[in-house]
Amino acid sequence: MKHILQVLKFEFFGCVKTKSFIISTLVFILLIVLMTFLPGLMVSIMDSEKSGGGGEDKPIIAVIDNAYNKGDIVKKTFEAAYQNFEIKLDAKDKDELVENVNSSRYRFGVIINDQLSFTYITKNNTLTNTDTQNIGALLRDIYRTVKLEEQGVSPEKTAEILSAQIKSETITTGTDQTKNFWSAYLLMMLLYMAIIMYGQMVSQSVVSEKNSRAMEMLITCAKPSHLMFGKVFGSGLAGLTQLVLITSTALVSMKTVSTDVLPDTIRDFLNFRPETIGFALLFFLLGYFIYSFLMGALASLASRSEDLNTLTSPVMFFIVIAFMIVVFAINSGTLDGTLMTVCSYIPFTAPIAMFARVALSDVPTWEILLSVGVQLVSVYLLGMLAAAIYRVGVLLYGKTPKPGEIIKLLIEQHRTNKMFKAAKKK
Amino acid sequence: MDLELEIKSLCKSFGEKEVLKNISFTAQGGSALGLLGRNGAGKTTTIRIIMGVFFADSGEVLMDGKPVDRRKIRIGYMPEERGLYPKKQIAEQLVYLAVLRGMTKNDAKKACDRWLERMGMSEYKNKKLETLSKGNQQKIQLAATLMCDPQIVILDEPFSGLDPVNAMILKDVIKEMIAGGSVVLFSSHQMNYIEEFCDNIAILNGGKIVLSGKINDIKRGYPRDRIAVSSADAEKIVPFIIRKMSGDIISAVSDEQDRNTVFVRLKDPAFKGRLLSELSEQRFDIDSFRVCEPSMSDIFVEYTEAGV
Numbered sequence: 001m002k003h004i005l006q007v008l009k010f011e012f013f014g015c016v017k018t019k020s021f022i023i024s025t026l027v028f029i030l031l032i033v034l035m036t037f038l039p040g041l042m043v044s045i046m047d048s049e050k051s052g053g054g055g056e057d058k059p060i061i062a063v064i065d066n067a068y069n070k071g072d073i074v075k076k077t078f079e080a081a082y083q084n085f086e087i088k089l090d091a092k093d094k095d096e097l098v099e100n101v102n103s104s105r106y107r108f109g110v111i112i113n114d115q116l117s118f119t120y121i122t123k124n125n126t127l128t129n130t131d132t133q134n135i136g137a138l139l140r141d142i143y144r145t146v147k148l149e150e151q152g153v154s155p156e157k158t159a160e161i162l163s164a165q166i167k168s169e170t171i172t173t174g175t176d177q178t179k180n181f182w183s184a185y186l187l188m189m190l191l192y193m194a195i196i197m198y199g200q201m202v203s204q205s206v207v208s209e210k211n212s213r214a215m216e217m218l219i220t221c222a223k224p225s226h227l228m229f230g231k232v233f234g235s236g237l238a239g240l241t242q243l244v245l246i247t248s249t250a251l252v253s254m255k256t257v258s259t260d261v262l263p264d265t266i267r268d269f270l271n272f273r274p275e276t277i278g279f280a281l282l283f284f285l286l287g288y289f290i291y292s293f294l295m296g297a298l299a300s301l302a303s304r305s306e307d308l309n310t311l312t313s314p315v316m317f318f319i320v321i322a323f324m325i326v327v328f329a330i331n332s333g334t335l336d337g338t339l340m341t342v343c344s345y346i347p348f349t350a351p352i353a354m355f356a357r358v359a360l361s362d363v364p365t366w367e368i369l370l371s372v373g374v375q376l377v378s379v380y381l382l383g384m385l386a387a388a389i390y391r392v393g394v395l396l397y398g399k400t401p402k403p404g405e406i407i408k409l410l411i412e413q414h415r416t417n418k419m420f421k422a423a424k425k426k
Numbered sequence: 427m428d429l430e431l432e433i434k435s436l437c438k439s440f441g442e443k444e445v446l447k448n449i450s451f452t453a454q455g456g457s458a459l460g461l462l463g464r465n466g467a468g469k470t471t472t473i474r475i476i477m478g479v480f481f482a483d484s485g486e487v488l489m490d491g492k493p494v495d496r497r498k499i500r501i502g503y504m505p506e507e508r509g510l511y512p513k514k515q516i517a518e519q520l521v522y523l524a525v526l527r528g529m530t531k532n533d534a535k536k537a538c539d540r541w542l543e544r545m546g547m548s549e550y551k552n553k554k555l556e557t558l559s560k561g562n563q564q565k566i567q568l569a570a571t572l573m574c575d576p577q578i579v580i581l582d583e584p585f586s587g588l589d590p591v592n593a594m595i596l597k598d599v600i601k602e603m604i605a606g607g608s609v610v611l612f613s614s615h616q617m618n619y620i621e622e623f624c625d626n627i628a629i630l631n632g633g634k635i636v637l638s639g640k641i642n643d644i645k646r647g648y649p650r651d652r653i654a655v656s657s658a659d660a661e662k663i664v665p666f667i668i669r670k671m672s673g674d675i676i677s678a679v680s681d682e683q684d685r686n687t688v689f690v691r692l693k694d695p696a697f698k699g700r701l702l703s704e705l706s707e708q709r710f711d712i713d714s715f716r717v718c719e720p721s722m723s724d725i726f727v728e729y730t731e732a733g734v
Contacts, residue, residue: 007526209511214511216509219479220501395479
């Protein structure tokens, strides 16, 4: 136990002190902080520019009204919609408009051809440009205002009627995907990446110990199983630390920043629910242990890092499949379908599958408990198996053994250990 | 009281392959035992059983007559394949290994400083191991082996790759360990080092001990019938001996490399005195007259030639 703790400490600090750990953690944290604070910052900068500019530098929108001849209504309606722009109505003709738009004096130009049609003149059009829709809506408003005015309704009354708002409320009895879909999706990606990354880190570290023959020294200082458990726990703790740092940064910065300046997309991504984070961390640990025990044990059979890929690719295959199944289920809305339910109880797919279901669907508590239970038992069994393989593997050099040979070695070792223990009892 | 490490009838097989067949030998504290054998003879397996990495199928490792308790007995092992972390700082990994061996962190740090100082490596304390030359890495490895102040020291090819100055430092350290009463097991293919350090040897061949005991006794056990005569008159001595003592000798030849040495092989070691008196009567200019003992290399080759 003491040895496990010592190895754990060494591996943990060895990992968190590496440049790659520090940099990747910082990049994530910085990204989250930027994403949450930058929009607010930009809004406030823009605000200060606006107030400082005194309105003279406002970009210009030029409108030629050939239909209504009601300058004030047109101007008012446009101004209400484009508050940060100056609306000019004195442009002469289309040619002048085109010229000024082309020389960027005007942001864009609008020619109202008749009451229900207009021409939009812009220098560069973009995919996300919504001006035509906006102007269309404005024109409709103007049309309605003018027509209603002809019927004797005052412009104020018209404005009131046109701007009537409808309030709505949704009551969700299960899990509301609209609010946490993207954040849960992001967490699932993180979970998947972290399991792969830290699993691979364990296997890399094992094979490098073997390759550098540091194992020759280590093996004389501590039991192989202690070395393995210490390593797996240490790296896992490092992974957990990184995830906690990242998710808590998101939690804190989302709390700090006022949500109304934040664009919806960012809020959707980062608005983690604390309980979802809790589940993510739990399933990270379970998935990490399941995979890293396997990866570590397999890595112990390799003598060089070149052999590592061949050995661990079947395991990687499992986790990629699990991920693909889950992504497919989320996209097709079959999170609680048979496939996903089965996957929630298969140890290799359960960490990701069950997490996705817990985060995005409404799973009964007993199902969660059962899945976690299955995974805990698998962690235990895989840990024992990994320790046995590790004991055989660490001193094996040369050709990577075939599965049959590994089983033979395991059985033989079990036999000698038994004999040794029996002899000791005597 | 001096320590005594006894290896008693160890047997070990890996699968079908019998690697150790009834290995026994004894090593005393305050002296070094040379564990010799060709590649694949079973040395490393024996060492690993002593270290507790493998269990023997049968047989025991005894310390002062009792089964060795590896939690109480400190063992330092320097593997032939040097093994440390190339990408980690030197002090960091030395302390780590010492702590794993049961030292407290503070003691380990102190021992680390002391040993780096002793090896003249203090300035590299915070460097990564891979930045050091091979010889310096070797010294770090020795520091790692000896840091826990071991009662049993196992050194596998400690001198390979060292320059003469570093080899000297290493020799001093090893002699110190021997003088301090530790049991030193020394495995090497460089026989001159074996002769320099070891009082006893055990030669393994094909998983069996083919020879063990005190080097002096072993050498004395050979028939002392080969005489080397060093003389400026070597050219005259050869025909003289052949003429004068033809009945008592098997051969008399001058050395191919050194023209001043004559090798004489007697029919009986007892004729040594007669040879000496005949030579001195003739008033040859003799520099030395000695019995040729077999070198460690000769002995090693003789016992392991049969192959593995």
